[in-house]
Amino acid sequence: MVRLLPLGATAPVSVTVRLGRSNDTDVVVSQGIKAGDIVVVGDGQVDAGERRWPLWWRPPLIALSHVSKVYRMGSVDVQALGDVSLTIPSGEWLAITGSSGGGKSTLMNVIGCLDTPDSGSYRLNGQEVADLSENALADIRNREIGFVYQTFNLLARMPALKQVMLPMQYVRSEARLPLAERRDRAASVLQAVGLGDRLNHDPSELSGGQRQRVAIARALINEPRIILADEPTGNLDTRAGEEILEIFSRLHRESGVTLIMVTHEEPVADMAQRIVRMRDGRIVEELRR
Numbered sequence: 165m166v167r168l169l170p171l172g173a174t175a176p177v178s179v180t181v182r183l184g185r186s187n188d189t190d191v192v193v194s195q196g197i198k199a200g201d202i203v204v205v206g207d208g209q210v211d212a213g214e215r216r217w218p219l220w221w222r223p224p225l226i227a228l229s230h231v232s233k234v235y236r237m238g239s240v241d242v243q244a245l246g247d248v249s250l251t252i253p254s255g256e257w258l259a260i261t262g263s264s265g266g267g268k269s270t271l272m273n274v275i276g277c278l279d280t281p282d283s284g285s286y287r288l289n290g291q292e293v294a295d296l297s298e299n300a301l302a303d304i305r306n307r308e309i310g311f312v313y314q315t316f317n318l319l320a321r322m323p324a325l326k327q328v329m330l331p332m333q334y335v336r337s338e339a340r341l342p343l344a345e346r347r348d349r350a351a352s353v354l355q356a357v358g359l360g361d362r363l364n365h366d367p368s369e370l371s372g373g374q375r376q377r378v379a380i381a382r383a384l385i386n387e388p389r390i391i392l393a394d395e396p397t398g399n400l401d402t403r404a405g406e407e408i409l410e411i412f413s414r415l416h417r418e419s420g421v422t423l424i425m426v427t428h429e430e431p432v433a434d435m436a437q438r439i440v441r442m443r444d445g446r447i448v449e450e451l452r453r
């Protein structure tokens with residue numbers, strides 16, 4: 165038995181699948197899947213007495229199963245995450261919402277390999293994250309995941325071009341591009357977010373919206389599969405926030421990147437394909453748009 169998650173479904177179902185070659189009706193798994201795994205399949209159709217799905221399957225990009233995280237605050241244990249299970253297929257735009265202290269940022273930190281759960285399983289692209297070395301995790305954070313924060317996290321006295329080039333400097337030496345190519349790529353990405361005329365401006369010379377554009381360009385520079393955005397419009401006025409959301413929308417539409425956005429703003433969450441609501445470290449609701 166394996167658990168199958170049809171695209172568009174809110175929860176996996178358990179079915180028996182047979183090994184071998186695919187045909188027109190059955191999901192057929194050939195390798196790399198074991199009992200209990202979740203796989204994502206094409207538009208699901210459930211017949212009256214028998215569950216059948218189309219030809220193809222793929223493992224979810226992100227799969228958390230019964231993940232918990234507890235922080236020690238003096239003599240008190242605070243449960244930041246409690247028995248969280250969440251599956252995110254490649255290319256989805258997911259919004260994580262909830263009140264302050266609900267576990268949103270902790271969940272994002274776990275997904276971004278910035279923190280580790282105390283219990284449960286987190287599989288990224290089919291690989292158990294707990295089994296990875298520190299060097300492997302650092303490489304994932306640099307090349308597979310792009311981070312965008314509410315406070316921009318830019319270096320104060322560094323121009324936009326060098327800010328965006330910085331992640332490329334930490335790519336393994338054998339894969340690192342020559343300096344001229346890094347400079348050209350950074351300029352191109354800044355141009356794409358509307359800052360082609362601000363390459364040599366320090367953060368102090370940029371508006372809040374422009375600083376966030378630099379942060380987005382920096383997150384994109386290594387062409388990650390996942391973008392994690394923590395309250396990306398939280399420090400912006402309405403107009404700048406709308407412009408940033410349009411950049412994210414265009415990015416998701418054109419590149420198919422997996423976009424995970426933490427927000428407490430309902431209009432921002434409503435732009436996502438799926439909304440996960442959290443309270444007291446647990447997922448309490450899922451809505452699909």
